[in-house]
Amino acid sequence: MRLREIAEKLGLEFLVATDPEAEVRGGYVSDLLSDVLAHAQAGDLWITHQRHLNVVAVGKLRAVSGVVFARGLRPGPETLRRAEEEGVNLLVSPSDAFETAGRLHRLLFP
Amino acid sequence: MSLPTPPRHREIFSVVGLDLERAGQVSTEVQRILRRLGVEPEVVRRAGIVCFEGEMNIVLYTPGGRIILLVYDDRVELIFSDQGPGIPDVELARQPGYSTAPEWARELGFGSGMGIPNMEANSDRLEIRSRVGEGTVIRATLFRRKGEAAGNSGKAGA
Amino acid sequence: MRLREVAELVGARFLAGEDLADREVRAGFAADLLSDVLAMVREEGVLLITGMVTAQVVRVAEVMNLAGVLFVRGKLPAKPTVEYAASAGIPLLATLHTMYEVCGILYNHGLPPAKRKPLPHENEPPHPAPP
Numbered sequence: 001m002r003l004r005e006i007a008e009k010l011g012l013e014f015l016v017a018t019d020p021e022a023e024v025r026g027g028y029v030s031d032l033l034s035d036v037l038a039h040a041q042a043g044d045l046w047i048t049h050q051r052h053l054n055v056v057a058v059g060k061l062r063a064v065s066g067v068v069f070a071r072g073l074r075p076g077p078e079t080l081r082r083a084e085e086e087g088v089n090l091l092v093s094p095s096d097a098f099e100t101a102g103r104l105h106r107l108l109f110p
Numbered sequence: 111m112s113l114p115t116p117p118r119h120r121e122i123f124s125v126v127g128l129d130l131e132r133a134g135q136v137s138t139e140v141q142r143i144l145r146r147l148g149v150e151p152e153v154v155r156r157a158g159i160v161c162f163e164g165e166m167n168i169v170l171y172t173p174g175g176r177i178i179l180l181v182y183d184d185r186v187e188l189i190f191s192d193q194g195p196g197i198p199d200v201e202l203a204r205q206p207g208y209s210t211a212p213e214w215a216r217e218l219g220f221g222s223g224m225g226i227p228n229m230e231a232n233s234d235r236l237e238i239r240s241r242v243g244e245g246t247v248i249r250a251t252l253f254r255r256k257g258e259a260a261g262n263s264g265k266a267g268a
Numbered sequence: 269m270r271l272r273e274v275a276e277l278v279g280a281r282f283l284a285g286e287d288l289a290d291r292e293v294r295a296g297f298a299a300d301l302l303s304d305v306l307a308m309v310r311e312e313g314v315l316l317i318t319g320m321v322t323a324q325v326v327r328v329a330e331v332m333n334l335a336g337v338l339f340v341r342g343k344l345p346a347k348p349t350v351e352y353a354a355s356a357g358i359p360l361l362a363t364l365h366t367m368y369e370v371c372g373i374l375y376n377h378g379l380p381p382a383k384r385k386p387l388p389h390e391n392e393p394p395h396p397a398p399p
Binding site: 031 | 375
């Protein structure tokens, strides 16, 4: 399913939309950059409470389809700027990671 | 002028820097003491959170320090003191998300810049005195609101 | 939902506190950063779903009066941590599923998300000092 459609259905807001047509193949939830580096799959939509600037670099390295900041947590302007440069989709969800992941899971595997 | 009322209960804990195995121990002990003294559950809960964050700050960033618990009829105080590097900009440290944590601390699940904001959110007053190169003293005061606390935990913390 | 059902749904085994398998889980919360658990969880009886296996996780579970801790992706805490949890009455479970899968399974079987607790910066103005 395309990221744009998922965003609409889950009520996610695009903060940086470099490729809203990206294909979302699955999900990954983690707040640890090392864990995402080691285990996330290309095309996963990464849901996190982590606000560190390095999420962009890690997201890019793993080729995730996007990073969703849970709980309405908005990253700083530096993160947004870097995501634009690196071409990483950033979104924000009003729900926490548990609920965002739960709803994404239902959408991808009904 | 009357003299200040002495606390009903006083306890001093020492905290060893970088001792991750025992980190968090003071917080659970503080909660046990408060429960035993009949302190309201809502205050016990908030004190546990405040203490945990304060304790982790000492463990992660300083060679060590101590935590003093003071229990009064109307309030609980937690005083954290350390001989660590100090906080250069206290106002910045009060902002959510501001963090100077090294990568290893982040990978341990700390250093997301919520420590001091979290202490602030769960106490009624948070005083921070810090001098770079000498150390930091944080005093958290939690008022015991006896009327509204009964059995309804977590309400006043938000 | 009881811990026992949680374990069945996500194929988890109890590392500690199996005697508490009938304990009711009121909500789920998924996080690795312990400060976030401390900052965001407001109610008691919450199941923490985490990839963090340090000794502090159990301390946080104790401080927050959580229903239990579910470790994901096959990660296991050290033996002293498990022993401490057992003595403190904190059930620990472990599953091979990822955090995403666990959230998906539990949420879609009706486990509600933990109630929202406003973060400090969402709280304006800050606490008025009591008289």
